[in-house]
Amino acid sequence: MKKKYAIGVDYGTQSGRAVLVDVSDGTVAAQSTKPYTHGVMEEYLPDGTRLSPDWALEHPLDYLEVLDVTIPAVLRDSGVDPEDIIGLSIDFTACTVMPVDREGTPLCLREEWEHVPHAWLKLWKHHAAQEEANICTRVAGERGETFLSRYGGRVSSEWMIPKLMEILKEAPEVYEQADRFVEAADWVIFKLTGQEKRSGCAAGYKAFWNKREGYPSSDFFKSLDTRLEHVAEEKLGREVCPQGAKAGELTNEAADRLGLRAGMAVGVANVDAHVSLPAVGITEPNKLLMIMGTSTCGIMCSREEKMVPGICGVVEDGVLPGLYGYEAGQPCVGDHFEWFVKNCVPASYYQEADRQNISIHELLTGKASRLKIGESGLLALDWWNGNRSVLVDADLTGMILGLTLTTKPEEIYRALIEATAYGMRTIIDNFEQAGVPVKELYACGGISKKNAMMMQIYADVTNREIFIGVSDQSPALGSAMFGAVAAGKKNGGYDTIFEAAKAMGRVEERTYRPNPEHTAVYDRLYQEFKTLHDYFGRGGNDVMKRLKKIKAEARR
Ligand SMILES: Nc1ncnc2c1ncn2[C@@H]1O[C@H](COP(=O)(O)OP(=O)(O)O)[C@@H](O)[C@H]1O
Numbered sequence: 001m002k003k004k005y006a007i008g009v010d011y012g013t014q015s016g017r018a019v020l021v022d023v024s025d026g027t028v029a030a031q032s033t034k035p036y037t038h039g040v041m042e043e044y045l046p047d048g049t050r051l052s053p054d055w056a057l058e059h060p061l062d063y064l065e066v067l068d069v070t071i072p073a074v075l076r077d078s079g080v081d082p083e084d085i086i087g088l089s090i091d092f093t094a095c096t097v098m099p100v101d102r103e104g105t106p107l108c109l110r111e112e113w114e115h116v117p118h119a120w121l122k123l124w125k126h127h128a129a130q131e132e133a134n135i136c137t138r139v140a141g142e143r144g145e146t147f148l149s150r151y152g153g154r155v156s157s158e159w160m161i162p163k164l165m166e167i168l169k170e171a172p173e174v175y176e177q178a179d180r181f182v183e184a185a186d187w188v189i190f191k192l193t194g195q196e197k198r199s200g201c202a203a204g205y206k207a208f209w210n211k212r213e214g215y216p217s218s219d220f221f222k223s224l225d226t227r228l229e230h231v232a233e234e235k236l237g238r239e240v241c242p243q244g245a246k247a248g249e250l251t252n253e254a255a256d257r258l259g260l261r262a263g264m265a266v267g268v269a270n271v272d273a274h275v276s277l278p279a280v281g282i283t284e285p286n287k288l289l290m291i292m293g294t295s296t297c298g299i300m301c302s303r304e305e306k307m308v309p310g311i312c313g314v315v316e317d318g319v320l321p322g323l324y325g326y327e328a329g330q331p332c333v334g335d336h337f338e339w340f341v342k343n344c345v346p347a348s349y350y351q352e353a354d355r356q357n358i359s360i361h362e363l364l365t366g367k368a369s370r371l372k373i374g375e376s377g378l379l380a381l382d383w384w385n386g387n388r389s390v391l392v393d394a395d396l397t398g399m400i401l402g403l404t405l406t407t408k409p410e411e412i413y414r415a416l417i418e419a420t421a422y423g424m425r426t427i428i429d430n431f432e433q434a435g436v437p438v439k440e441l442y443a444c445g446g447i448s449k450k451n452a453m454m455m456q457i458y459a460d461v462t463n464r465e466i467f468i469g470v471s472d473q474s475p476a477l478g479s480a481m482f483g484a485v486a487a488g489k490k491n492g493g494y495d496t497i498f499e500a501a502k503a504m505g506r507v508e509e510r511t512y513r514p515n516p517e518h519t520a521v522y523d524r525l526y527q528e529f530k531t532l533h534d535y536f537g538r539g540g541n542d543v544m545k546r547l548k549k550i551k552a553e554a555r556r
């Protein structure tokens with residue numbers, strides 16, 4: 001029988017990538033990456049309009065460009081006949097949301113709106129709606145809304161409703177003009193199929209949607225703002241679809257444009273982190289997967305629904321059908337290192353990296369790996385982009401303690417890595433304290449492949465063995481699996497994601513095991529981290545928030 005293939009497209013923070021995968025065993029026949037042409041817009045719109053602090057926008061056309069570039073590339077590189085490709089699906093960062101008009105055109109693409117910042121697409125890490133998130137948390141708490149505890153007891157500024165409230169407050173004309181607000185993931189599926197099918201994963205984790213209860217009541221929304229009373233029906237769309245469902249079929253127009261077969265099955269979109277579990281072969285509960293890249297998401301399933309403080313959410317069927325999917329995370333992991341190498345590393349280090357023909361990350365990692373644990377005297381809080389779990393506070397900022405005149409770049413680089421590992425240990429401890437045991441720890445994503453020292457530090461800090469997903473493109477592979485499930489067994493795919501995961505997902509033979517001597521020192525450092533974490537993060541000293549306020553006043 002001829003081999004069958006599926007395509008998965010993963011939309012990350014900086015780039016999008018497609019993989020073309022053999023459905024029988026998950027082997028990648030070809031892959032292609034396209035960095036977003038406009039990148040992340042944090043300071044200016046394309047026309048030069050200045051953005052306020054904590055903004056992060058993207059350009060919707062960059063997402064279509066990813067398809068236009070990567071899909072022909074994987075077809076060309078693999079030589080696979082489009083007739084043998086049975087399905088496609090995508091995953092995306094979330095909540096990455098935009099206002100669209102009745103035809104589904106993003107407002108920012110219309111001339112009359114292109115100069116208005118709120119008409120643009122807000123990336124997941126747009127953090128300017130912290131005040132609105134606080135209002136959401138307070139109102140839901142006062143009303144005794146049951147959904148709040150499913151979201152760890154605090155609403156994040158990254159999510160849909162705070163982002164809409166921010167628009168309503170600062171640009172009510174955009175809110176009015178928007179026919180609806182769409183996750184970028186669902187918009188791309190709409191462009192491929194002509195069908196606007198909302199991802200249950202995105203709606204569940206980012207818009208308070210629940211399989212049994214739907215969206216919160218209109219009374220709740222009205223208590224936030226009377227203009228929001230009917231936001232769910234009027235602006236969010238009620239057709240929310242489960243993971244693994246078919247969103248539709250590839251339109252003739254999309255097929256012509258991409259060189260694919262019209263009518264091919266297209267699966268409902270997923271969130272980038274959640275889609276990765278099957279790619280690593282995880283189908284059982286209590287296995288925590290860290291998806292490590294720009295940020296780190298921690299995703300785990302359980303047979304039980306427990307209320308865990310400070311997590312991003314627990315959603316029934318949110319990751320795998322029949323299980324409760326938990327999400328927690330850190331909004332800045334690779335981004336710390338990116339910031340550091342761009343801003344704080346002297347030219348001599350870059351010259352040395354050039355001479356050795358290695359990246360600056362590899363150079364710093366090599367130097368950092370020769371340091372003894374604790375030798376630098378540094379301790380950092382990993383809050384360069386706020387704290388997602390377990391404090392859920394975008395107003396917190398980064399900190400390094402212990403700097404001296406002899407501190408070296410590699411010491412800071414290592415301290416930042418260690419800080420992210422302590423942040424992950426906080427998340428794991430928090431799950432366990434809430435009665436959701438973490439039985440095994442897994443990692444995938446760019447960093448899990450690129451930095452062995454970092455993975456060893458994570459094993460030492462958490463005192464756990466870490467299993468690594470085989471694929472260096474786990475989210476995209478996971479999406480290809482969901483594409484194969486959308487196609488179904490009768491078309492050469494699978495009827496369930498469990499079958500697809502068994503055949504197509506796996507981990508490497510190599511694992512990272514904790515070194516007891518290292519763990520003993522890290523235990524002491526972690527106690528110091530916790531003291532600082534609670535002091536600055538739980539109200540002991542709100543200096544970070546006060547500084548941020550002064551900064552905003554100065555910018556105004
Ligand atoms: N060797 C390395 N060690 C640690 N971090 C790295 C290394 N190389 C790149 N990074 C960081 O990894 C991040 C990109 O991760 P990746 O998984 O490729 O992308 P994304 O999160 O956008 O899907 C960047 O923030 C970059 O700073």
Ligand SMILES: O=C(CO)[C@H](O)[C@H](O)COP(=O)(O)O
Pocket residue numbers: 012013014092093094095124205271272273293294295296297327329331
């Ligand atoms: O919140 C998310 C998932 O729930 C974001 O999608 C994620 O944190 C961004 O992902 P990446 O680091 O891979 O770009």
